[in-house]
Amino acid sequence: MRPFEYARAGDPADAVARFRPGAMYLGGGTNLVDLMRLGVAEPEFLVDVSRLPLDRIEPDGDGLRVGAAVRNSDLGAHPLVRERYPMLARAVLAGASGQIRNMATVGGNLLQRTRCPYFQDVSKPCNKREPGSGCPAIGGDHSNLAILGHSPACVATHPSDMAVALAALDARVHVTGPGGDRVIPMPGLHRLPGDEAGRDTVLAPGELVTAVHLPAPPAGASRYRKVRERASFAFALVSIAAALDVAGDGTVRDCRIALGAVAHMPWRCERAERALRGAPASEESFTRAAEAELEQARPLPRNAHKVPLARNLIVRTLLELAP
Numbered sequence: 001m002r003p004f005e006y007a008r009a010g011d012p013a014d015a016v017a018r019f020r021p022g023a024m025y026l027g028g029g030t031n032l033v034d035l036m037r038l039g040v041a042e043p044e045f046l047v048d049v050s051r052l053p054l055d056r057i058e059p060d061g062d063g064l065r066v067g068a069a070v071r072n073s074d075l076g077a078h079p080l081v082r083e084r085y086p087m088l089a090r091a092v093l094a095g096a097s098g099q100i101r102n103m104a105t106v107g108g109n110l111l112q113r114t115r116c117p118y119f120q121d122v123s124k125p126c127n128k129r130e131p132g133s134g135c136p137a138i139g140g141d142h143s144n145l146a147i148l149g150h151s152p153a154c155v156a157t158h159p160s161d162m163a164v165a166l167a168a169l170d171a172r173v174h175v176t177g178p179g180g181d182r183v184i185p186m187p188g189l190h191r192l193p194g195d196e197a198g199r200d201t202v203l204a205p206g207e208l209v210t211a212v213h214l215p216a217p218p219a220g221a222s223r224y225r226k227v228r229e230r231a232s233f234a235f236a237l238v239s240i241a242a243a244l245d246v247a248g249d250g251t252v253r254d255c256r257i258a259l260g261a262v263a264h265m266p267w268r269c270e271r272a273e274r275a276l277r278g279a280p281a282s283e284e285s286f287t288r289a290a291e292a293e294l295e296q297a298r299p300l301p302r303n304a305h306k307v308p309l310a311r312n313l314i315v316r317t318l319l320e321l322a323p
């Protein structure tokens with residue numbers, strides 16, 4: 001690992017003031033330190049933001065404010081999160097292991113890097129690591145990479161479970177940086193790769209995530225489900241965060257659907273949601289909505305299985321949520 005300087009910031013303004021070219025913020029380190037060991041990340045200076053006074057979960061209007069330094073295990077176990085946002089609690093607890101969740105922070109979870117095998121292997125080219133070097137995943141192992149929104153530059157997926165629930169909950173990410181404070185609506189924090197595979201998010205250099213605001217929970221029933229190769233300690237093949245509100249006459253009043261592990265960002269299923277509002281809450285409508293969404297899918301030769309997987313996950317989850 002390349003030598004680096006280290007400083008612990010006292011507050012968000014101090015963290016931003018210390019940031020400089022070659023620096024990176026350090027949360028729990030569960031992703032960044034791994035990437036440093038692999039030589040994928042080589043910061044000259046780490047600004048530790050894991051102990052900033054941003055470690056509280058508190059009511060905020062109709063919703064909840066979650067500090068960026070809150071540990072994943074504290075978020076998943078918090079009584080207000082479990083009671084009002086069960087989809088989020090389940091998503092967080094579906095990620096990683098107990099030990100990693102004890103270290104990992106909300107800010108770091110949102111900004112963790114892709115698990116594309118070529119990105120993590122510095123002996124291979126990768127546009128995300130080295131712009132212009134190529135994307136070996138397209139002709140190689142892409143069995144768990146993107147089916148939606150990818151580009152010739154990059155077909156990676158974003159691995160965060162938490163981000164999928166936040167996208168379905170219409171969460172807002174609070175950020176501070178050299179240019180001041182701003183609020184980014186989810187799923188808008190992450191971006192599609194386009195021809196800039198190296199940029200995972202819309203954050204500018206030095207911008208620090210300070211908090212996530214959750215608005216009032218969606219009406220109706222909600223759920224997070226994750227399909228993976230084994231029951232724990234595995235990233236998603238496809239995941240879903242969904243909420244369904246059905247009126248007394250059996251029609252869908254409102255719904256939220258976001259998919260994980262299918263794109264470079266959490267994928268909010270706007271087409272499916274539009275197709276469902278006002279439709280009968282039936283298997284036929286759920287199937288039509290899923291198909292309307294997945295018409296846009298462009299699977300690669302070795303990940304076409306993710307399309308029926310996503311379709312079935314949408315339909316089965318909505319059926320479980322329907323009264």
Ligand SMILES: Cc1cc2nc3c(=O)[nH]c(=O)nc-3n(C[C@H](O)[C@H](O)[C@H](O)COP(=O)(O)OP(=O)(O)OC[C@H]3O[C@@H](n4cnc5c(N)ncnc54)[C@H](O)[C@@H]3O)c2cc1C
Pocket residue numbers: 024025026027028029030031032033034049068072094095096097100103104105106107108109110111112113159160161162207208209210233234235236
């Ligand atoms: C074996 C293993 C299995 C895993 N399985 C899953 C899984 O199933 N699902 C899942 O979602 N995750 C999984 N993870 C990933 C894990 O959740 C992330 O490593 C963790 O959430 C990252 O949080 P952190 O605080 O440790 O971030 P760090 O590693 O400290 O940082 C990650 C990135 O975020 C940046 N950063 C950190 N905090 C801030 C901030 N406040 N503002 C701006 N930038 C910031 C850092 O500069 C860095 O680029 C797994 C990890 C491992 C090692």
Ligand code: SF4
Pocket residue numbers: 114116117118119125126127128129134135136137138145153154155156197
């Ligand atoms: S999919 Fe993206 S991260 Fe993976 S090798 Fe291609 S450019 Fe790199």
